Amino acid sequence: MRTKKNNKQDSTPIYGFDKEIGFWGLKNLRHEAYFDYEIENPVKIFHNSDGMREEEFSIDNRKSLLCCGGSHTWGAGIKQNERYSDLLKNYVDLRVVNIGHCSLGLDQIILSIIRKTEKFNPEIIVIEQYVWALHRVITKHINGYLRPSFYFDEHENLKVNKIPFYHRFKWLRKAIGNYHDYKKELNEYIEGINIKKEYNLEEDPIFLSWKTEFYSPMYKLIDSLLELIKSYCDDNQIKLFFCLGPLKNQLDFNSKSDLVDYDLPSRKFKSLLTKHNINFLDTKEHMIKKHSQRPVIFPDGHLNSYGHSLLSEIIYYELKNLKWIK
Amino acid sequence: MDKMKKNLFKNAIMMAFDKTTLIKKFTYISRAIIFYIPLLIEKKSFSNKETDDELLGDDIYPLF
Numbered sequence: 001m002r003t004k005k006n007n008k009q010d011s012t013p014i015y016g017f018d019k020e021i022g023f024w025g026l027k028n029l030r031h032e033a034y035f036d037y038e039i040e041n042p043v044k045i046f047h048n049s050d051g052m053r054e055e056e057f058s059i060d061n062r063k064s065l066l067c068c069g070g071s072h073t074w075g076a077g078i079k080q081n082e083r084y085s086d087l088l089k090n091y092v093d094l095r096v097v098n099i100g101h102c103s104l105g106l107d108q109i110i111l112s113i114i115r116k117t118e119k120f121n122p123e124i125i126v127i128e129q130y131v132w133a134l135h136r137v138i139t140k141h142i143n144g145y146l147r148p149s150f151y152f153d154e155h156e157n158l159k160v161n162k163i164p165f166y167h168r169f170k171w172l173r174k175a176i177g178n179y180h181d182y183k184k185e186l187n188e189y190i191e192g193i194n195i196k197k198e199y200n201l202e203e204d205p206i207f208l209s210w211k212t213e214f215y216s217p218m219y220k221l222i223d224s225l226l227e228l229i230k231s232y233c234d235d236n237q238i239k240l241f242f243c244l245g246p247l248k249n250q251l252d253f254n255s256k257s258d259l260v261d262y263d264l265p266s267r268k269f270k271s272l273l274t275k276h277n278i279n280f281l282d283t284k285e286h287m288i289k290k291h292s293q294r295p296v297i298f299p300d301g302h303l304n305s306y307g308h309s310l311l312s313e314i315i316y317y318e319l320k321n322l323k324w325i326k
Numbered sequence: 327m328d329k330m331k332k333n334l335f336k337n338a339i340m341m342a343f344d345k346t347t348l349i350k351k352f353t354y355i356s357r358a359i360i361f362y363i364p365l366l367i368e369k370k371s372f373s374n375k376e377t378d379d380e381l382l383g384d385d386i387y388p389l390f
Contacts, residue, residue: 182357183365189341197346 014045015101015145017168020115021108023145025051025101035077037298043079050116053080054098057120064120065094065325068109069128072245073100075308077298082305084128087312092325094123103143105136106222107150110229111160124239124324126315127229130301131265132247135206137225138218139184141177144170150221158224188214202253202260209259219268226276239324242273242280243315246287248301281318283311330369338362 012031018024029047048056053074067073067085075083075098085098097120099112109127136142140149149161166172188195191214193205205211233240249255249262261267266282273280287296287310296307303311319325335358342354 178357179361179364182361183368186338186341186365189344190337 014047015051015103017145017173018051019163019165019168020148021104021112022147022163022167023101023103023143024112025053027051035298037077037300043077046080052097052099052101057095057097059119061121062095063123065092065096065124065126066113066117066120066122067096067098067100067126067128068113069100070104070109070130070133071100071102072130072303073098073128074102075100076102076302077300078303078305078308082308084303084308084312084315087309088316091312091316092319094325095120097122100128103136105139105142105147106134107137107160107225108147110225110232111148113229114232122236122238124241124319125233126241126243126319128243128245128311129269130245130247131269132204132206132249132301134222134265134269135215135218137221138215140180141184144173144177146173146177146180150225152220152224158221158228201249202256204249206265207249207255207260207262209261209264212264219272222269223272223275226272226278230276230278239322240278241315241319241322241324242278243311243318244269244280244282244284245303245311246284246291246296246307248297250284251288251291251297279322281314283314286310286314331366334362334366334369338365 012033013026014029014031014033015023015025025047027047027049029045029051031045032042033045034042045053048054050057065088067088073083073085080086083098085096085100089096097117099117101112104112106127106129113122113125136147137150140147146163146167148163151159151161153159167176185196188205191211193211193214195205206215230240232238244266247262247266253262255262263284266284270280270282287307290296290306290310294306296303296310298304316325338358338361339355342351342358345351345354
């Protein structure tokens with residue numbers, strides 16, 4: 001995302017340090033954002049006092065439908081009222097709350113649900129997942145912020161590192177982040193992955209079948225994270241639903257080889273969702289059909305307003321089929 | 327030097343020399359020197375872990 005100030009382009013942050021999630025939306029943000037692909041159409045961004053791109057909520061006993069996810073859910077490139085969560089408000093009796101944020105990984109989404117949403121009294125949680133972004137769970141440093149890191153202890157129990165207080169200092173984050181970036185690059189280099197030198201989205205290593213071994217710790221972590229969120233939802237009588245958004249690769253590219261498989265991460269992710277008996281829907285087929293008539297994504301892969309309207313319909317009908325809403 | 331130290335050292339140097347410009351090579355050698363000890367400590371603590379294949383125990387909730 002780019003922003004424009006005094007006719008000069010700059011990158012203004014929309015999120016800041018958060019001691020629980022690593023980073024979170026800036027509270028009470030009022031901003032006009034210029035996205036690269038929509039440079040002529042600035043988008044007004046308002047964050048409420050919780051740092052969410054939502055209206056101000058009064059705390060009451062109303063049940064909520066929570067929409068969680070990354071930049072797609074947050075609404076990159078589109079107006080607030082064009083997002084799938086805002087469109088769902090027209091169909092659903094529940095209070096719809098969007099807690100999406102740019103660059104969040106699945107681990108942070110799960111942490112934010114557990115630590116930040118109790119006051120919304122959620123009845124249904126919809127997690128929109130762009131499966132390419134699953135790799136964030138094994139990335140320690142992103143956009144100048146250090147993420148909370150989940151790991152397995154010596155007894156193979158899932159644990160999470162608390163974010164140290166000194167991570168609020170930018171220069172310290174930068175120094176520690178440099179170390180994590182170097183370590184990641186070295187590990188990738190050892191596995192024959194060189195993203196810095198010759199990155200090509202069409203051949204992103206997450207889609208390469210011969211690099212699956214490198215990502216197996218990631219899928220192992222995701223497996224445990226899904227178990228965690230499922231048990232949290234079951235314990236709190238919350239209905240959990242995953243919605244898999246279409247990947248740019250699936251919509252715009254044709255794989256040059258069977259070994260470059262754009263469905264690989266979603267197939268693995270779906271098998272884990274099935275294993276944990278979590279309801280989900282892969283929107284790929286539906287979106288591909290519509291995309292051939294009219295684009296559903298921006299050039300960078302984010303859903304455009306048409307994509308969001310389709311997504312809201314898909315989610316609505318699926319929740320209705322499940323008899324979770326009337 | 328044991329095998330782990332040797333491998334780490336070798337890979338860090340190979341990555342530095344794989345960079346295209348002299349400045350990048352120099353930067354990556356400097357990083358390899360600075361980060362060598364913390365990397366080694368992390369690698370050692372990782373290799374000392376027991377590697378049972380079980381995924382999750384019952385005590386996931388102490389996290390929260």
